[in-house]
Amino acid sequence: MRNFTCVQDLGDLNQALCEAFEIKKDRFQFSELGKNKTLLMVFFNSSLRTRLSTQKAAMNLGMNTIVLDVNQGAWKLETERGVIMDGDKSEHLLEAIPVMGCYCDVIGVRSFARFESKEDDYTEKILNQFIQYSGRPVFSMEAATRHPLQSFADLITIEEYKKTERPKVVMTWAPHPKALPQAVPNSFAEWMNATDYEFVITHPEGYELDPKFVGHARVEYDQKKALEGADFVYAKNWAAYQDPNYGKVINRDRSWTVDAEKMALTNNAYFMHCLPVRRNMIVTDDVIESPQSIVIPEAANREISAQTVLKKILEELR
Numbered sequence: 642m643r644n645f646t647c648v649q650d651l652g653d654l655n656q657a658l659c660e661a662f663e664i665k666k667d668r669f670q671f672s673e674l675g676k677n678k679t680l681l682m683v684f685f686n687s688s689l690r691t692r693l694s695t696q697k698a699a700m701n702l703g704m705n706t707i708v709l710d711v712n713q714g715a716w717k718l719e720t721e722r723g724v725i726m727d728g729d730k731s732e733h734l735l736e737a738i739p740v741m742g743c744y745c746d747v748i749g750v751r752s753f754a755r756f757e758s759k760e761d762d763y764t765e766k767i768l769n770q771f772i773q774y775s776g777r778p779v780f781s782m783e784a785a786t787r788h789p790l791q792s793f794a795d796l797i798t799i800e801e802y803k804k805t806e807r808p809k810v811v812m813t814w815a816p817h818p819k820a821l822p823q824a825v826p827n828s829f830a831e832w833m834n835a836t837d838y839e840f841v842i843t844h845p846e847g848y849e850l851d852p853k854f855v856g857h858a859r860v861e862y863d864q865k866k867a868l869e870g871a872d873f874v875y876a877k878n879w880a881a882y883q884d885p886n887y888g889k890v891i892n893r894d895r896s897w898t899v900d901a902e903k904m905a906l907t908n909n910a911y912f913m914h915c916l917p918v919r920r921n922m923i924v925t926d927d928v929i930e931s932p933q934s935i936v937i938p939e940a941a942n943r944e945i946s947a948q949t950v951l952k953k954i955l956e957e958l959r
């Protein structure tokens with residue numbers, strides 16, 4: 642594997658899951674693979690889990706790691722070509738990217754949707770420039786439209802906890818005060834559609850996702866109906882995708898918060914969220930603290946998904 646930006650890049654998904662479980666059994670068994678190789682992690686946005694789990698995964702493989710927080714200490718970057726750079730931006734991404742490539746062997750990039758241009762976001766303008774100009778394998782640490790390391794960890798977690806071959810997985814929109822990207826729900830949908838699980842998406846009207854990601858999922862506007870018999874409840878907020886509301890918060894209806902009453906409609910479902918989560922907006926304290934909440938093991942699996950991806954990239958570097 643050269644670059645990792647979506648589920649298809651991984652190839653055979655069952656094979657990748659086997660590799661992930663193999664790594665989980667002994668995460669130090671490939672510690673020679675990354676010797677004298679350097680991972681550069683570039684963050685345009687904040688992170689707790691991605692930063693720590695990806696760095697840990699790289700260390701398990703014997704890699705060295707460098708972290709660049711673009712907005713803290715680096716030069717402000719211009720991303721548009723043709724701009725007369727007489728403002729506050731000192732450097733252009735088109736020089737910065739190949740320079741970054743000089744100092745490392747693999748690059749991870751976090752670059753959220755900016756909600757300024759739907760086209761720029763949905764063509765993955767920033768991530769693709771890294772792929773094009775860095776000269777290095779590039780993987781997404783959440784880009785504008787997808788968060789594949791998260792979805793891979795989510796899938797690993799569901800495989801670990803599922804009690805039936807074909808669980809019912811329900812992704813529900815939940816309220817949040819700020820406009821959040823569609824990357825996590827898009828990506829989760831993309832990965833769920835690559836399995837044979839029963840997959841249902843529920844959200845208020847106006848929060849329809851890009852049909853390309855919805856795929857063959859069933860969309861149910863009645864949240865309670867959607868949750869009936871669920872084995873896994875995956876909560877997430879996202880801002881509107883459809884025009885003219887792209888990137889906007891159009892509903893803060895707290896009746897969509899996941900609470901104990903809603904969880905009681907499910908088949909004793911596990912509760913999942915990628916974190917960070919706002920309590921009593923997305924989910925109530927009692928649900929996230931309940932034994933059915935698997936948000937911590939889910940976060941722990943981020944180390945495994947990152948290590949599986951890095952291993953596949955390193956194997957092709959040799």
Ligand code: AN0
Nearest residue numbers: 821822824825915916917
């Ligand atoms: C981000 C998002 O919703 O995409 C990152 C989640 C992993 N969340 C926030 O910005 C709160």
Ligand code: CP
Nearest residue numbers: 688689690691915916
């Ligand atoms: N789930 C996730 O990616 O968390 P961070 O934003 O903290 O990295």
